Amino acid sequence: xxxxxxxxxxxxxxxxxxxxxxxxxxxxxxxxxxxxxxxxxxxxxxxxxxxxxxxxxxxxxxxxxxxxxxxxxxxxxxxxxxxxxxxxxxxxxxxxxxxxxxxxxxxxxxxxxxx
Numbered sequence: 044x045x046x047x048x049x050x051x052x053x054x055x056x057x058x059x060x061x062x063x064x065x066x067x068x069x070x071x072x073x074x075x076x077x078x079x080x081x082x083x084x085x086x087x088x089x090x091x092x093x094x095x096x097x098x099x100x101x102x103x104x105x106x107x108x109x110x111x112x113x114x115x116x117x118x119x120x121x122x123x124x125x126x127x128x129x130x131x132x133x134x135x136x137x138x139x140x141x142x143x144x145x146x147x148x149x150x151x152x153x154x155x156x157x158x
Contacts, residue, residue: 044068050101054114056135062086065098065116096120 044066051060054073062074073090100117106124107113111132114125 044070047098048101050103052103052112052114056131056138061089063101063114065101067097069094069096069098069118071098071101071116094118094120094123 045068046064047067048065050063052063053060054063055061055075059076062076064070064072064074066072071090071092071094072088074086075089076084077087079085094116096119098116098118100115102115102117103112104115105112106115107126111127111129113127116123116125
């Protein structure tokens with residue numbers, strides 16, 4: 044099987060991007076980067092799904108306008124939309140609110156904003 048597309052995105056709300064790989068054989072592979080004791084990064088396969096059709100593109104966008112990004116897969120058979128688990132999203136937002144400390148920096152981007 045051959046990789047046809049790749050995307051980095053944080054799909055588990057831990058602020059660390061996962062690696063999503065689509066293949067010609069129709070597989071979606073999701074890797075999590077873990078670090079060994081010596082600091083060496085090691086990709087670990089966390090999820091696999093077969094779409095039975097070559098995957099050509101992986102996108103990450105909020106197409107439902109609900110504030111949660113969906114994963115869009117373009118395959119030979121059409122567009123597949125993977126939506127977030129609302130229970131996981133609610134837990135993430137609760138954790139953000141619990142741990143929030145007012146600052147002048149945005150928690151999602153490294154640049155400063157004025158507010």
